[in-house]
Amino acid sequence: MNKALLVFWPEKGNVDSVGDKIIKxxxxxxxxxxxxxxxxxxxxxxxxxxxxxxxxxxSHVWEDADDSNRWFEFFKLLNQVDLTKKVVAFYGLGDQILYPHHYVDGLGVFMEEFEKRNANIVGQWSTEGYQFYDSDGMKDGKFFGLALDEDHQPEKTDERISGWITLIRKDFK
Structure with a gap:
């Protein structure tokens, strides 16, 4: 059987529960x-x-290099691993209504960190069907991964997960 590692943060919230949906x-x-x-x-x-x-x-959580920044520690750990043979897909949660100028910006941070380590990044997702103004997590009409809004579009989550898995399945070994 093929296998994959799903890495997430934060625990006990929507990112965690969406991870369970992706696994299922x-x-x-x-x-x-x-x-x-x-x-x-x-x-x-x-x-x-x-x-x-x-x-x-x-942005302070992404950029500050202090002990409370869990992602910073994760990115430091990545420096110890050869990512050139890794196939990596991202999913990100955000609130497109309250933060329409920064919707899923975290996907952009993931992209930057994994790109500079030469990972094989897959799973770019269309921005169609979302209501936001700007995002650091997209380029040329595509998010760098699956974008989900559990606050304002939870009814679309399962369908989006299904479509995204169909997209990345062909790239996962």
Missing amino acids: AFEEFEIKKVSILNLNKELLEEYDNWIIGGSTVG
């Missing part, structure tokens, strides 16, 4: 779901297919 919908893969708090180099090296999930939060 990706039935032909054995997917191990791990919070960024429980990762190590060996676990990352064990998997060739990665799904990375997060939410868009204030």
Whole structure:
């Protein structure tokens, strides 16, 4: 059976529960779901297919290099792993109504961090059907991964997950 690693943060919220939905919908893969708090180099090296999930939060959380920045520690850990043979897909949650100028900006951070480490990034998703003004998580009409809004479009989540899995399935080994 094919396998994948689903890495996410934060725990116990929409990012976590969407991770469960992705695992359920990706039935032909054995997917191990791990919070960024429980990762190590060996676990990352064990998997060739990665799904990375997060939410868009204030820029200080992404950019500040202090002990409270969980993503910063994860990105430092990535420096110990050869990503050139890893296939990586992202999903991001955001609120397109309250934050229409920064919708799923976190996908842009993921893209930047994985691109500079030469990972094989897959799963770009169309911006059609969303209501926002701008996002650092997109380019040329496509998000860098699956964008979800559990606050204002939860009824579209399952369908979007299904379509996105169909898209990335062909790239996962």
